[in-house]
Amino acid sequence: MRPMSRTVNRVLIGLVGLVLLVVGGSVLAVGLGLDPPSWWIHDGEKDVLLSDAERTRWDGEGWWWPTVIAVLALVVLLTLWWLTAVLRRRRLTEVRVNTGDGEGALLRGRALEGVLEGDAAELDGVHRAHAHLTGSPDAPGTRVRLLLEPHVDPGTALHHLTTGALAHARNSAGLASLPAEVRMTGVRHKAERVS
Structure with missing residues (x-):
């Protein structure tokens, strides 16, 4: 946001x-x-x-109840829209890249997310990776979710992610830092019957 x-x-x-x-x-x-x-x-x-006179003042008018219902429905819809806008996590669409000439450039956020996901998915034992950029164009951060194979040590996977995929994304965009929140879960394989 x-x-x-x-x-x-x-x-x-x-x-x-x-x-x-x-x-x-x-x-x-x-x-x-x-x-x-x-x-x-x-x-x-x-x-x-509200007194009885205030409550029943417009009761006999044909437009009163449809107007009351329409206004209340509009208030409910606006409140729900506002709530979803506040709760929805917005995707960072652009990242300002330092080009070294003092001007800078804009990099599409989805492109950086795609590179980060691709690099993270190539790490040993990572079944699937998902990246989501957060923050502002000048100071982006990222949330990374890794789905790990059962044999992988989470500490080793985190070390490879920070020194590999995250460092590559940070360096390629010319960012001073790229704070990351990493969540790791293990793959659950279904048991197979052996005969």
Whole structure:
């Protein structure tokens, strides 16, 4: 997720949280018997959120319930869209490469992921490899998942990955560093009956 998107998300979450805290806290305070200010929507602890007149004001109109349902559905859809946008891990699309002339160039993120996956998959005992770039174009990082054969020592596989595939990707892109989070799991082979 880009820094601007993170900032917007944090501001929106902060504002929604602040509004909920103020409204909920004030309703709770009035319900506990504290005197509300004159401009507040509740007069006292026996007051209701919506009076009968307010609740039934538009009840006889044909447009009221479809409008209420449409607005609530839109709020639910926007909330779900926002939640999936926040939870989805975005793929880094470009990495800024140092070309040595002070200008730099942009390298496609999928190309660097493909090279990293290919180099990692060629390591001894690696059944399959998957790489995912994270971070920003100027300071990328990566998440690597390795599926190891049962005979492979994880420490040895990690050493070969860091000195081989990760070092090659870092050097080829001209990066000062390429932080990596590596997850390793073992291949589960099905037992076969021998007769």
